[in-house]
Amino acid sequence: MGGILATVQDKLHGRQWKEKQIRKITDRVFDHIKDDAASRDALTFEEVYISVLCVFNDINKHLPGPHHDPPSKEKLRSLMKEYDVNLDGLLDREEFTKFIRKLTNDTLSTVSLNLIIALVLAPAVALLTKRATEGVPGVGKVVQRLPSSVYASIITLGVIVIQKSSEGCE
Known part of the structure; x- marks a missing residue:
């Protein structure tokens, strides 16, 4: 029960x-x-x-993953009308914060998913499949001699390389 509570608190x-x-x-x-x-x-x-361009520039500069283009002016204009609560054609600080949160939500989810795959899922799968390579001629003996941490690192690096190469294709 305490473990569940700690997980909820961490989230x-x-x-x-x-x-x-x-x-x-x-x-x-x-x-x-x-x-x-x-x-x-x-x-x-x-x-x-201009603010949206600055925010997306920071996202692309500081967060791992593919380049994220900012939305078009037309989309920004329609979203701005949606978040302009007092209908004055301007966004105050609170409206602007909600506006940016909406714009960046998908981008931050994509970055989080890529990090989870590369840093958590890939090493876990690597360690689980290490035993499955025992029967593969030539490869099995090499894999079994490698320490688990080295094997997991190699597989994780491979996943990151594949993610990077697929980013260039999009």
Whole structure:
């Protein structure tokens, strides 16, 4: 029972951490763009567009995985209308945070999935299948002589190489 509770708490803290990181990014970008803008405390469409480009640039620079293109201006315009609660044609800080959270949700899920596959699933599968290679002529003896940690690292590296090569094909 205690293990289940700890797992639930870890997931909640992970979600809180992710939300806090998104909030830091949106506040930093909002403040940067707002400083360059007029004295109002909200962003116009053009300022929102520049902000989205900055956010996606940071995502592509700092997170592993394929390059993620920002949405088109048309999609941004329709989303901005959806998140402009007070209908003034501008996004204030809270509206902007919700807007960016919606835009980056799919991107962050993709990055998380790729990391889980490469860093958790691949080594686990490698260790589970190590015994299955015993009967393979030539290969089985080599694999059995390798320490499990080295074998898992080789398989994980192979998975990462395959992920990288498939990114170039898209």
